[in-house]
Amino acid sequence: MKTVDIVERIEGEAKLVCQWNKEKISDVKIQFLNFRGFEFILKDKPALDALVYTPRICGICGQAHLKATVEALENIYKNHNEELILTKKAKLLREIGLNIEIIDSHIKWFYMFIMPDIVKFSQNNLAEYTPLKGKKWLEASMIASETIKSLALIGGQWPHTSYMIPGGVMSDPTLLDLISMQNYMDQAIIFFENSLVGIKLDNYLDFKKSEDLYKVKGDLKDFITISFENEFEKIGKSYNRHLVLGDSLSFEKGKINRKLTKNISYENIEELTLNSFDIDKSKISKEAYTWSKTALYSNNFYETGPLSRAIVQNRDFVNDIHRKYKDSMFTRILARMDELGFLLFKTKELIKQIDINEDSFIKPKVSLSDFKYGFGQSAVEACRGSLYHDIEIENGIISKYDVITPTVWNLGPGIEDKLSTSQKAIIGTDSLAKAKLILRSFDVCSVCTTH
Amino acid sequence: MVDSQEMVKKVFTTNSARINTNKGDAYYNSLFEKAKSRLAALRKQPALKDIDLMEVVESEGVNRRDFMKWASATTATLMLPPMFTPLVAQATELMNRVPVVWIELQDCAGNSEAILRSATPTVDDLLFDVLSLEYHHTLQAASGHQAEHQLEDAIHTFKGKYLLFVEGAIPKAMNGQYGTIGPGGETFEDNLKRLSKDAAAVVAVGTCATFGGIPAAAPNPTGAVGVMDIVKGKPIINIPACPANPANMVGVVLHYVLTGQIPELDSLLRPKFAFGYRIHDNCERRAHFDAGEYVEEWGDDGAKNNWCLYKMGCKGPMTFNNCSIIRYNEGANWPIGVGRGCIGCSEPDFWDKYAYERPMADANIKAPTGGVEKTVDEFGLGLLTATSIGIGVHAVASAVAGKRTVHSEDEE
Numbered sequence: 001m002k003t004v005d006i007v008e009r010i011e012g013e014a015k016l017v018c019q020w021n022k023e024k025i026s027d028v029k030i031q032f033l034n035f036r037g038f039e040f041i042l043k044d045k046p047a048l049d050a051l052v053y054t055p056r057i058c059g060i061c062g063q064a065h066l067k068a069t070v071e072a073l074e075n076i077y078k079n080h081n082e083e084l085i086l087t088k089k090a091k092l093l094r095e096i097g098l099n100i101e102i103i104d105s106h107i108k109w110f111y112m113f114i115m116p117d118i119v120k121f122s123q124n125n126l127a128e129y130t131p132l133k134g135k136k137w138l139e140a141s142m143i144a145s146e147t148i149k150s151l152a153l154i155g156g157q158w159p160h161t162s163y164m165i166p167g168g169v170m171s172d173p174t175l176l177d178l179i180s181m182q183n184y185m186d187q188a189i190i191f192f193e194n195s196l197v198g199i200k201l202d203n204y205l206d207f208k209k210s211e212d213l214y215k216v217k218g219d220l221k222d223f224i225t226i227s228f229e230n231e232f233e234k235i236g237k238s239y240n241r242h243l244v245l246g247d248s249l250s251f252e253k254g255k256i257n258r259k260l261t262k263n264i265s266y267e268n269i270e271e272l273t274l275n276s277f278d279i280d281k282s283k284i285s286k287e288a289y290t291w292s293k294t295a296l297y298s299n300n301f302y303e304t305g306p307l308s309r310a311i312v313q314n315r316d317f318v319n320d321i322h323r324k325y326k327d328s329m330f331t332r333i334l335a336r337m338d339e340l341g342f343l344l345f346k347t348k349e350l351i352k353q354i355d356i357n358e359d360s361f362i363k364p365k366v367s368l369s370d371f372k373y374g375f376g377q378s379a380v381e382a383c384r385g386s387l388y389h390d391i392e393i394e395n396g397i398i399s400k401y402d403v404i405t406p407t408v409w410n411l412g413p414g415i416e417d418k419l420s421t422s423q424k425a426i427i428g429t430d431s432l433a434k435a436k437l438i439l440r441s442f443d444v445c446s447v448c449t450t451h
Numbered sequence: 452m453v454d455s456q457e458m459v460k461k462v463f464t465t466n467s468a469r470i471n472t473n474k475g476d477a478y479y480n481s482l483f484e485k486a487k488s489r490l491a492a493l494r495k496q497p498a499l500k501d502i503d504l505m506e507v508v509e510s511e512g513v514n515r516r517d518f519m520k521w522a523s524a525t526t527a528t529l530m531l532p533p534m535f536t537p538l539v540a541q542a543t544e545l546m547n548r549v550p551v552v553w554i555e556l557q558d559c560a561g562n563s564e565a566i567l568r569s570a571t572p573t574v575d576d577l578l579f580d581v582l583s584l585e586y587h588h589t590l591q592a593a594s595g596h597q598a599e600h601q602l603e604d605a606i607h608t609f610k611g612k613y614l615l616f617v618e619g620a621i622p623k624a625m626n627g628q629y630g631t632i633g634p635g636g637e638t639f640e641d642n643l644k645r646l647s648k649d650a651a652a653v654v655a656v657g658t659c660a661t662f663g664g665i666p667a668a669a670p671n672p673t674g675a676v677g678v679m680d681i682v683k684g685k686p687i688i689n690i691p692a693c694p695a696n697p698a699n700m701v702g703v704v705l706h707y708v709l710t711g712q713i714p715e716l717d718s719l720l721r722p723k724f725a726f727g728y729r730i731h732d733n734c735e736r737r738a739h740f741d742a743g744e745y746v747e748e749w750g751d752d753g754a755k756n757n758w759c760l761y762k763m764g765c766k767g768p769m770t771f772n773n774c775s776i777i778r779y780n781e782g783a784n785w786p787i788g789v790g791r792g793c794i795g796c797s798e799p800d801f802w803d804k805y806a807y808e809r810p811m812a813d814a815n816i817k818a819p820t821g822g823v824e825k826t827v828d829e830f831g832l833g834l835l836t837a838t839s840i841g842i843g844v845h846a847v848a849s850a851v852a853g854k855r856t857v858h859s860e861d862e863e
Binding site: 004005006007008009010011012013015033034035036037038040041044052053056057058059060062108112116117130131132141144145148149152153154155156157158159160161162163165167168170171172279281359360361362363436447 | 555556557558559560561562563564565567584587588589590591592593594595596598599620622625629630631632633634636639665666668669670671672673675693694748749750754755778779780781783784785786787788789790791794802
């Protein structure tokens with residue numbers, strides 16, 4: 001038997017094509033059927049223009065794309081041994097911007113994309129989570145709007161800001177701006193404490209063992225209860241291989257394939273198109289079924305995202321849950337909400353570290369157009385996982401721009417006999433509704449995937 | 452919150468605002484009567500959602516007086532005289548009589564994200580509680596086949612009555628195969644044509660849906676176009692910008708509820724109430740432009756003192772939008788507020804014409820006497836009056852854009 005279903009509420013649309021055998025999914029194809037062609041559009045544009053183009057790849061993680069672009073451009077300087085000074089303030093403002101975007105996204109993802117489907121598995125009437133009119137949905141939407149204002153204060157607006165530039169950032173927040181940002185963070189923390197986990201953030205952050213799950217109250221408790229009632233801790237398991245490409249004040253890079261390695265080299269990244277459509281018709285293989293490409297690290301599929309970040313970083317609570325329930329759908333979703341608490345605390349600390357007397361920007365001694373040829377790479381941790389940008393320029397003009405988004409790592413097509421991370425997680429599931437939830441647990445972004 | 456709305460009202464009604472849409476008492480009196488009977492008729496219709504706006508507003512801690520202040524500021528935003536304020540308030544309460552279907556095509560979901568952050572009383576109250584959002588790809592409860600049925604139900608039940616909001620461009624190359632939707636793999640073009648057929652009007656939200664946007668940037672690999680290149684024989688309202696300002700989306704719906712017709716549009720089908728201004732005219736850094744004080748490079752003293760960003764490639768002087776007044780994220784900020792300059796995101800083809808950090812002289816648009824920043828220095832401070840530069844730039848920008856309506860004041 002074959003079923004074809006559509007997955008909405010993921011930023012764009014995905015098509016889920018399942019093969020069934022003995023009432024279990026025996027094969028699955030995840031199709032992304034929308035394409036814009038950013039890599040073609042970026043070609044032949046002045047290098048700095050990329051700072052305005054790439055945030056438009058995604059309406060949810062535009063900050064991440066902006067930061068990836070600016071750091072890839074700065075990497076060009078580094079590869080020329082050309083010194084480029086970045087003040088601590090500039091670094092902080094970039095990372096704070098990105099963190100706020102992740103915070104905003106995690107709140108919305110849980111309430112708008114996860115809970116409406118999860119509550120269908122509950123015996124209780126949880127109408128409060130109903131999209132567009134449920135009390136909890138509206139409250140989450142409001143707090144996300146409030147939180148993102150703290151990014152607007154340094155970025156100008158959200159979505160689609162472009163305040164970063166090689167050498168620093170354009171914005172120069174005042175003390176009043178910083179205090180306002182703290183206030184917005186505090187509101188988000190109050191929401192986290194009162195609504196999501198029902199306990200103080202400090203107490204939550206002290207959790208070390210999986211048994212601490214039972215201390216969680218609030219909306220997250222609803223999720224935990226429904227999960228254990230329906231054995232969500234047993235489904236959605238994949239290779240349990242994890243990858244974190246980005247390195248920052250908030251996250252550490254590394255990979256786990258049986259054991260943890262902190263040594264990451266971009267040279268091990270490979271992008272393949274065996275099952276992907278191509279704009280050049282002559283290159284389309286018969287097997288092509290999606291606009292997404294396939295991303296591999298050291299010839300293997302890896303999962304990327306908050307779960308990977310938490311265990312590469314050795315955060316105790318998630319680590320212990322992961323030890324017990326592996327990379328299940330339950331662990332994956334819980335890790336994302338745990339990261340929300342972690343980032344609220346971390347980001348507030350980072351805001352405190354800003355010295356307003358420092359410069360926001362120090363002009364590079366040479367311009368990108370002074371380089372006859374240049375190349376640069378960068379990776380940042382976006383809300384959904386590792387985002388990788390790879391750029392080549394000639395006389396200041398982009399000659400190649402390649403983007404690998406988190407969803408490509410997690411949900412791109414498998415190749416030959418290898419299943420992708422999400423395919424492996426879905427195969428063996430006994431219902432379409434669960435399969436869709438597993439898909440959602442990766443925090444899918446269709447528009448990013450195909451860019 | 453309410454005070455910022457007061458500020459908005461003040462800016463929109465102040466004499467120095469450059470656009471004057473005053474059509475005279477006779478016109479407004481007749482519109483007033485028309486709106487009154489329209490609202491009375493709407494009130495008799497059954498609500499699509501059983502919601503009392505004032506209850507919602509009060510539950511959010513906003514009192515009736517604050518709500519009326521909001522209505523008064525919104526009336527000003529819509530460029531209607533103050534006598535319309537009570538009608539705008541009523542129209543807000545009756546927004547649940549107008550069904551909205553929202554679809555996403557070749558997009559980044561940025562406009563959906565933006566509408567989640569509409570102005571006070573919060574979007575939850577206005578758009579989600581009151582507005583009857585019958586279908587929204589990303590936000591609705593249903594998914595999969597259930598969502599498909601919901602969409603079919605909505606366009607059948609509200610035939611000829613719903614507003615179709617479209618986010619994203621439409622790829623025409625390769626027979627539309629760059630973008631398909633639904634289980635049957637309908638192309639975006641076919642989907643748009645089918646859903647717009649029975650819509651009361653089509654609202655293109657964001658620069659992708661209006662002018663093709665970023666997918667249509669050179670070399671336009673997917674053959675992307677905007678809604679108005681596909682949909683014919685229907686009223687179309689363009690709300691460009693990247694993302695479109697949610698205040699303008701709400702404005703269009705309110706205007707429709709209030710009058711039963713779409714707001715007055717310019718030749719690019721943009722509502723004049725929102726796109727009748729150059730952002731330059733209401734820019735907080737305008738005084739520095741007039742005084743000849745410019746940021747010369749990022750991070751310099753001019754940048755630290757919030758001087759004019761024109762020489763850094765700011766496209767404020769040739770960009771029509773109200774974002775210098777409305778701002779983004781519920782008035783929290785806007786690009787110029789952080790010293791980044793305007794990129795002209797509400798102008799057609801701005802990706803290729805305007806680009807980034809490229810002052811006018813380096814762009815494909817030529818300003819008067821071969822580049823304004825050169826002119827600025829050559830003119831010296833003595834000649835730098837607001838009008839001479841302002842009008843010059845506008846005239847050229849208008850000529851290049853070709854079709855744009857030039858307002859009478861600028862022709863003087």
